[in-house]
Amino acid sequence: MDQLEQDFLHGLKTVLGLPNPFVPLHEPEFMGNEWELVKDCLDSTFVSSVGKYVDHFEVMLAEYTGAKYVVAVVNGTAALHIALLLAGVRPGDEVLIPALSFVATANAVAHCGAIPHFIDSEFKTLGIDPHALSDYLKHCSLSSSEGLTNRFTGRRIAAVVPMHTYGHPVDMVSLLDVADRYDLTVVEDAAESLDSRYQGQHTGTFGLLGTLSFNGNKVITTGGGGAILTNDAELARQAKHWTTTAKQPHRWEFFHDAVAWNYRLPNLNAALGCAQMEQLPDFLRRKRLLAQQYEKVFKDIDGIDFVVEPPNSQSNYWLNTLRLNQPSFEMRDRLLTAANEVGYQCRPTWTLLHKLPMYADCPRAPLPIAEQLEASLINVPSSAKVALV
Amino acid sequence: MDQLEQDFLHGLKTVLGLPNPFVPLHEPEFMGNEWELVKDCLDSTFVSSVGKYVDHFEVMLAEYTGAKYVVAVVNGTAALHIALLLAGVRPGDEVLIPALSFVATANAVAHCGAIPHFIDSEFKTLGIDPHALSDYLKHCSLSSSEGLTNRFTGRRIAAVVPMHTYGHPVDMVSLLDVADRYDLTVVEDAAESLDSRYQGQHTGTFGLLGTLSFNGNKVITTGGGGAILTNDAELARQAKHWTTTAKQPHRWEFFHDAVAWNYRLPNLNAALGCAQMEQLPDFLRRKRLLAQQYEKVFKDIDGIDFVVEPPNSQSNYWLNTLRLNQPSFEMRDRLLTAANEVGYQCRPTWTLLHKLPMYADCPRAPLPIAEQLEASLINVPSSAKVALV
Numbered sequence: 001m002d003q004l005e006q007d008f009l010h011g012l013k014t015v016l017g018l019p020n021p022f023v024p025l026h027e028p029e030f031m032g033n034e035w036e037l038v039k040d041c042l043d044s045t046f047v048s049s050v051g052k053y054v055d056h057f058e059v060m061l062a063e064y065t066g067a068k069y070v071v072a073v074v075n076g077t078a079a080l081h082i083a084l085l086l087a088g089v090r091p092g093d094e095v096l097i098p099a100l101s102f103v104a105t106a107n108a109v110a111h112c113g114a115i116p117h118f119i120d121s122e123f124k125t126l127g128i129d130p131h132a133l134s135d136y137l138k139h140c141s142l143s144s145s146e147g148l149t150n151r152f153t154g155r156r157i158a159a160v161v162p163m164h165t166y167g168h169p170v171d172m173v174s175l176l177d178v179a180d181r182y183d184l185t186v187v188e189d190a191a192e193s194l195d196s197r198y199q200g201q202h203t204g205t206f207g208l209l210g211t212l213s214f215n216g217n218k219v220i221t222t223g224g225g226g227a228i229l230t231n232d233a234e235l236a237r238q239a240k241h242w243t244t245t246a247k248q249p250h251r252w253e254f255f256h257d258a259v260a261w262n263y264r265l266p267n268l269n270a271a272l273g274c275a276q277m278e279q280l281p282d283f284l285r286r287k288r289l290l291a292q293q294y295e296k297v298f299k300d301i302d303g304i305d306f307v308v309e310p311p312n313s314q315s316n317y318w319l320n321t322l323r324l325n326q327p328s329f330e331m332r333d334r335l336l337t338a339a340n341e342v343g344y345q346c347r348p349t350w351t352l353l354h355k356l357p358m359y360a361d362c363p364r365a366p367l368p369i370a371e372q373l374e375a376s377l378i379n380v381p382s383s384a385k386v387a388l389v
Numbered sequence: 390m391d392q393l394e395q396d397f398l399h400g401l402k403t404v405l406g407l408p409n410p411f412v413p414l415h416e417p418e419f420m421g422n423e424w425e426l427v428k429d430c431l432d433s434t435f436v437s438s439v440g441k442y443v444d445h446f447e448v449m450l451a452e453y454t455g456a457k458y459v460v461a462v463v464n465g466t467a468a469l470h471i472a473l474l475l476a477g478v479r480p481g482d483e484v485l486i487p488a489l490s491f492v493a494t495a496n497a498v499a500h501c502g503a504i505p506h507f508i509d510s511e512f513k514t515l516g517i518d519p520h521a522l523s524d525y526l527k528h529c530s531l532s533s534s535e536g537l538t539n540r541f542t543g544r545r546i547a548a549v550v551p552m553h554t555y556g557h558p559v560d561m562v563s564l565l566d567v568a569d570r571y572d573l574t575v576v577e578d579a580a581e582s583l584d585s586r587y588q589g590q591h592t593g594t595f596g597l598l599g600t601l602s603f604n605g606n607k608v609i610t611t612g613g614g615g616a617i618l619t620n621d622a623e624l625a626r627q628a629k630h631w632t633t634t635a636k637q638p639h640r641w642e643f644f645h646d647a648v649a650w651n652y653r654l655p656n657l658n659a660a661l662g663c664a665q666m667e668q669l670p671d672f673l674r675r676k677r678l679l680a681q682q683y684e685k686v687f688k689d690i691d692g693i694d695f696v697v698e699p700p701n702s703q704s705n706y707w708l709n710t711l712r713l714n715q716p717s718f719e720m721r722d723r724l725l726t727a728a729n730e731v732g733y734q735c736r737p738t739w740t741l742l743h744k745l746p747m748y749a750d751c752p753r754a755p756l757p758i759a760e761q762l763e764a765s766l767i768n769v770p771s772s773a774k775v776a777l778v
Binding site (some may be wrong): 027028029030034035038039042043045046047048049050074075076077078102103104107110111113215216217221222223224245247251252253254255256257258259260261262264265266267268269272336340346347348349350351356357358 | 661
């Protein structure tokens with residue numbers, strides 16, 4: 001075993017204690033009112049599309065994020081799908097997204113009939129690089145009264161989707177500046193960044209629309225769930241309408257006025273979400289403590305750094321992340337093997353989206369930083385409960 | 390108040406007792422192990438995409454329906470969307486569906502990029518009329534080595550979707566015969582017909598694929614949920630793969646091999662479903678009793694009939710349905726107004742799908758029976774708990 005492997009395992013042990021028998025990457029906790037609210041929901045029999053918890057959950061999320069309107073939906077992919085449609089993404093359009101993201105970001109674009117167009121990431125934020133984006137658009141796009149066009153494919157470029165990787169906010173001031181200059185609509189994929197803020201403002205509230213996820217591995221969970229954030233009343237109304245079969249209110253008639261989706265969050269799952277939201281500040285306090293422990297311990301280890309929150313930002317430290325100084329798939333996989341065999345669940349970042357067969361032919365910018373990050377990032381156990389408080 | 394109105398209200402009162410204060414159309418019941426299993430799920434922390442209840446629920450459904458394979462998904466619309474894709478429905482194809490159906494049937498077709506093509510219903514079954522379909526295809530379709538084509542639009546006709554209305558099975562022998570003669574793939578929308586059987590065989594198991602729904606208003610509920618049924622191992626494998634982001638199994642790598650969906654049923658909702666399945670036989674016994682009470686009481690009332698299960702069929706009597714002898718929107722709405730004002734929640738059937746603005750330009754067969762049914766059907770309270778046992 002080489003020095004870096006030994007130091008890495010020793011670092012994990014120092015932060016997490018012995019794996020006894022296994023430390024998962026991210027586990028939810030249900031130590032608050034989860035039982036009470038879920039049982040109340042069952043007792044009311046309103047477990048499905050009608051019930052008070054969906055409304056409560058939306059209000060709690062609006063208050064927490066500062067978004068004027070929140071529409072709860074069935075998961076983060078559904079939220080991004082509808083947000084993109086509401087942003088005007090149409091079949092045959094291109095949508096600029098980071099190559100370094102979970103596959104759902106690209107799938108939501110594809111579900112609109114649109115084509116993902118991959119952009120490089122920034123070393124500091126792990127998110128889309130506004131400066132690289134700006135340089136790239138100068139070269140590959142044409143502006144006209146019709147909007148922005150990809151000069152090589154002839155397709156309209158309809159939107160840009162910054163994704164706040166592992167909770168670390170994108171440099172939103174620079175990103176909004178580029179979007180403004182190129183007349184690009186911004187839809188934020190904040191699936192991983194509930195409570196992450198940039199210059200004090202909650203991620204997901206900078207763009208025309210933003211989206212959250214409450215999958216089981218996120219900072220709070222509803223089993224499966226997501227939300228659409230916006231400050232635009234009409235977009236919020238449409239988001240609710242399109243995610244609930246576009247039925248017009250009536251005592252008994254079934255009159256629907258648009259092709260629409262069944263993307264509602266069941267009341268049962270929203271009840272769980274309300275109880276989780278009550279505990280969010282405590283989860284985040286402990287997760288931040290855990291991140292500080294990782295930062296302190298890995299400061300003294302050569303060859304690998306802990307990824308800290310970017311300047312002017314507050315990260316939720318959803319998934320704590322280490323970065324090899326020398327990108328190397330071979331070393332990365334050796335460390336992953338060693339940690340997982342001992343019982344610390346670690347994983348690499350996602351395979352870059354343009355390397356997946358179904359997106360291999362999509363347009364892309366040069367991706368030097370994303371390529372480096374792919375060969376150097378390792379996610380380490382990040383549950384609030386493993387912080388030694 | 391005219392005689393029919395008086396008789397109708399009297400009939401409801403005889404079956405249901407006084408509305409004290411309100412009798413909903415269909416309410417779920419959680420009197421079994423619901424809380425125990427949901428609590429176990431919370432205690433395990435596996436509320437989301439991993440956990441034993443999804444597997445249990447799929448096995449219970451397979452045993453109950455006789456389908457070889459069952460894939461649980463997030464709702465009935467998602468189930469039908471994926472089933473249609475698996476059946477080979479492609480953008481620009483037409484899919485034959487009943488004009489008399491909930492909007493989800495048409496939306497699932499539209500989500501494939503395909504075009505609904507509306508077919509008439511049968512008076513007896515309330516479902517697609519195989520004989521009318523056969524006559525219509527003779528006139529409007531062309532068969533070739535490429536498959537079946539709409540001779541007027543030039544588009545491929547890719548599949549036919551019988552939907553078992555309110556639990557009453559379509560005449561499947563005749564439907565399968567037409568499908569066979571015209572080389573049409575059959576995908577059954579059995580959203581409303583868990584436990585409904587045709588010649589002893591469970592609905593949803595006749596076609597290449599079938600789909601179920603567990604929305605809050607169905608015979609059992611998971612909050613929101615659905616399932617895909619098939620006897621084809623490869624289709625089942627693909628259904629699971631496409632509804633779970635098409636990720637290839639690996640200890641840590643994120644390699645996805647197709648554009649796919651996040652349509653998984655959360656483990657929390659599956660836990661509820663397992664407890665509901667345990668009670669299904671009792672729900673159905675009481676619902677059948679309720680149907681018998683309606684049948685008996687309304688036999689003696691002139692001008693309105695109770696819709697009984699079709700020949701060779703066993704209906705789950707999901708929603709009990711009355712039918713005016715003389716179709717009349719005016720009379721229908723008078724009865725609906727009277728019942729709802731007193732406190733019996735009643736509703737009409739769905740607005741025919743070709744009358745909705747987004748489907749108004751879709752191709753359609755003559756729809757004389759569907760038009761009559763739209764002006765004559767009334768759903769009456771149908772919860773198992775209102776049966777006077």
